[in-house]
Amino acid sequence: MRTRRSGxxxxxxxxxxxxxxxxxxxxxxxxxxxxxxxxxxxRRTKVSGLGLGKGSRTEVFAGLDNYTxxxxxxxxxxxxxxxxxxxxxxxVVMLGLALLFALLLDSAHVRLARFSRISIFLPFAVPGxxxxxxxxxxxxxxxxxxxxxxxxxxxxxxxxxxxxxNVAVWGGTGFNMLVLYTTLRAVPRTxxxxxxxxxxxxxxxALRVKIPILLPAxxxxxxxxxxxxxxxxxxxxxxxxxTNTISSTWSPLxxxxxxAFVTGDVYSAAATSIVIAAISLVLSFGxxxxxxxxxxxxx
Amino acid sequence: MSTxxxxxxxxxxxxxxxxxxxxxxxxxxxxxxxxxxxxxxSWVAVAATKSKAELFSTAAFxxxxxxxxxLADLSTYRDGVFWLWGLNTLLYAGGGALLSTAVSAVSGYxxxxxxxxxxxxxxxxxxxxxLVPSVVLAMPQYLLFSQIGLADTYxxxxxxxxxxxxxxxxxxxxxxxxxxxALLEAGRIDGAGxxxxxxxVALPLMLPGMVTIFLFQFVAIWNNFLLPFIMLGDDxxxxxxxxLYTMLAAGANQPSLFNLILTGTLVSLIPLIALFLTMQRYxxxxxxxxxxx
Numbered sequence: 294m295r296t297r298r299s300g301x302x303x304x305x306x307x308x309x310x311x312x313x314x315x316x317x318x319x320x321x322x323x324x325x326x327x328x329x330x331x332x333x334x335x336r337r338t339k340v341s342g343l344g345l346g347k348g349s350r351t352e353v354f355a356g357l358d359n360y361t362x363x364x365x366x367x368x369x370x371x372x373x374x375x376x377x378x379x380x381x382x383x384x385v386v387m388l389g390l391a392l393l394f395a396l397l398l399d400s401a402h403v404r405l406a407r408f409s410r411i412s413i414f415l416p417f418a419v420p421g422x423x424x425x426x427x428x429x430x431x432x433x434x435x436x437x438x439x440x441x442x443x444x445x446x447x448x449x450x451x452x453x454x455x456x457x458x459n460v461a462v463w464g465g466t467g468f469n470m471l472v473l474y475t476t477l478r479a480v481p482r483t484x485x486x487x488x489x490x491x492x493x494x495x496x497x498x499a500l501r502v503k504i505p506i507l508l509p510a511x512x513x514x515x516x517x518x519x520x521x522x523x524x525x526x527x528x529x530x531x532x533x534x535x536t537n538t539i540s541s542t543w544s545p546l547x548x549x550x551x552x553a554f555v556t557g558d559v560y561s562a563a564a565t566s567i568v569i570a571a572i573s574l575v576l577s578f579g580x581x582x583x584x585x586x587x588x589x590x591x592x
Numbered sequence: 593m594s595t596x597x598x599x600x601x602x603x604x605x606x607x608x609x610x611x612x613x614x615x616x617x618x619x620x621x622x623x624x625x626x627x628x629x630x631x632x633x634s635w636v637a638v639a640a641t642k643s644k645a646e647l648f649s650t651a652a653f654x655x656x657x658x659x660x661x662x663l664a665d666l667s668t669y670r671d672g673v674f675w676l677w678g679l680n681t682l683l684y685a686g687g688g689a690l691l692s693t694a695v696s697a698v699s700g701y702x703x704x705x706x707x708x709x710x711x712x713x714x715x716x717x718x719x720x721x722x723l724v725p726s727v728v729l730a731m732p733q734y735l736l737f738s739q740i741g742l743a744d745t746y747x748x749x750x751x752x753x754x755x756x757x758x759x760x761x762x763x764x765x766x767x768x769x770x771x772x773x774a775l776l777e778a779g780r781i782d783g784a785g786x787x788x789x790x791x792x793v794a795l796p797l798m799l800p801g802m803v804t805i806f807l808f809q810f811v812a813i814w815n816n817f818l819l820p821f822i823m824l825g826d827d828x829x830x831x832x833x834x835x836l837y838t839m840l841a842a843g844a845n846q847p848s849l850f851n852l853i854l855t856g857t858l859v860s861l862i863p864l865i866a867l868f869l870t871m872q873r874y875x876x877x878x879x880x881x882x883x884x885x
Binding site: 304305307308309311312314315316318322323325326329330333390393394398402403404405406408409411412413414415416417418419420422423424426427428430436437438466471475495517520523524526527530531534549550553554559562566567569570573574577 | 616618619622623625626627628630631635636639647648651652653695698702703706708717718721722723725726728731732733735736752754755760786787811814815817818821832833834836840841850854857861867869872
């Protein structure tokens with residue numbers, strides 16, 4: 294962020310007062326819960342005697358036991374693998390389509406651009422639960438117009454991941470397209486005129502001029518999409534009632550939910566959620582680094 | 593220039609429809625994308641008009657005759673709990689977005705227009721919140737709320753969604769662009785205090801940007817599933833997302849309930865789609881030019 298010179302007058306306590314509500318909310322609803330999760334992740338229940346009666350269950354320090362359990366948990370790893378496959382599909386297809394649509398909308402030779410732009414952004418206004426529900430019904434053999442054309446079990450063990458990825462692509466493409474399109478519209482048209490005068494074709498302008506300009510926005514949307522994908526929860530949870538191919542621990546987040554609220558083991562749920570947070574941070578920073586090294590290697 | 597709806601500009605005129613080197617292919621690709629995005633929504637709009645028998649017998653996009661009876665069924669479903677879910681959602685999304693916009697605007701203004709010790713640190717800490725996965729927050733928030741007796745209350749869904757890093761970021765960008773330093777300086781020379789400048793100069797200038805922040809936050813809360821799903825047990829306090837989920841979980845094996853679920857889904861989509869279509873010019877992801885037109 295560029296710092297700008299503003300207001301010569303001494304500001305005194307005013308900016309801190311203005312920031313107080315945000316800082317209090319941050320402390321209460323972010324800092325404290327995060328610390329509490331870390332605290333819980335280092336503890337476990339100790340059962341003395343038969344575990345009956347008051348005082349027989351106490352909370353004790355567990356060190357890193359919950360973490361070693363989380364890292365050694367095969368069910369969790371299976372979940373990570375499923376989310377990895379799902380996430381790669383979603384990221385590549387969703388961001389690829391968003392980029393394609395943004396470039397097409399920005400090019401000069403498109404009809405119905407307004408209709409297309411609004412329609413593609415429309416799923417942004419549809420909650421994930423409703424989107425999954427709609428597609429879920431569209432996947433059902435008894436209702437589906439898709440199934441009348443395509444004879445594939447869309448909710449089978451081999452296909453359900455694709456079907457779920459489709460829901461995420463459908464819901465997320467429009468927003469990412471808008472971010473990229475907005476960035477493109479802010480570019481002075483003279484850039485393209487110059488390229489055109491040099492004899493560049495529309496395709497070359499898109500690849501050599503527009504995509505490099507879009508790079509920071511592409512990186513930003515990728516990082517946010519990675520964070521969202523690692524936490525996938527709503528889609529598999531909502532699709533579960535319609536098929537028996539999605540387990541209650543299909544994604545790591547679903548396992549956290551089950552551990553905390555069904556099994557009642559908040560300690561291992563806390564450790565798992567810290568692991569999820571760590572992985573999503575590593576992924577997003579790792580991605581940023583790789584991109585920065587490759588794109589700005591000389592700099 | 594970065595509005596969602598484009599004004600007529602020289603650049604716009606240059607976009608005047610002419611046939612490009614790739615023929616109709618670009619248009620065809622975009623229209624295909626648009627149809628794909630419209631498919632589920634248009635399908636449910638038709639499906640909700642079908643009676644129980646028609647749903648499984650007539651062609652997918654053939655309108656039916658059961659819309660009114662479906663709506664009547666929806667209204668009587670568990671004593672009209674569906675409409676209560678709608679009101680709850682409106683309360684969570686409307687109240688939450690309003691508070692969130694206020695907090696974001698004031699914070700963004702302070703971060704954009706004052707220089708003070710710790711400014712960058714505070715900004716980075718507040719923005720860094722966007723990287724924290726929601727489950728790392730929702731589960732301990734639930735546990736902490738239940739210790740003070742606030743779990744399963746309206747507060748438990750409303751309060752955690754007020755602070756939003758993206759809102760603060762947008763507000764800062766918008767305040768930087770829309771509130772001229774000279775104007776604040778003039779006000780200061782005239783003896784206006786910090787609060788007066790905020791109320792009379794900065795916030796009125798920031799209003800268009802605040803509408804955008806309100807809309808994004810409204811949609812984010814309206815669409816949220818995980819937090820209310822974790823916080824609430826009493827179905828009288830559910831928002832529509834959790835309500836629809838429980839309807840589906842109860843009715844997935846009973847095809848006779850499908851009409852009800854589809855009609856409920858359609859009704860739940862109408863307010864947001866209406867808001868979306870009427871507020872086109874405020875749906876922006878970039879506020880750096882300071883003008884929403």
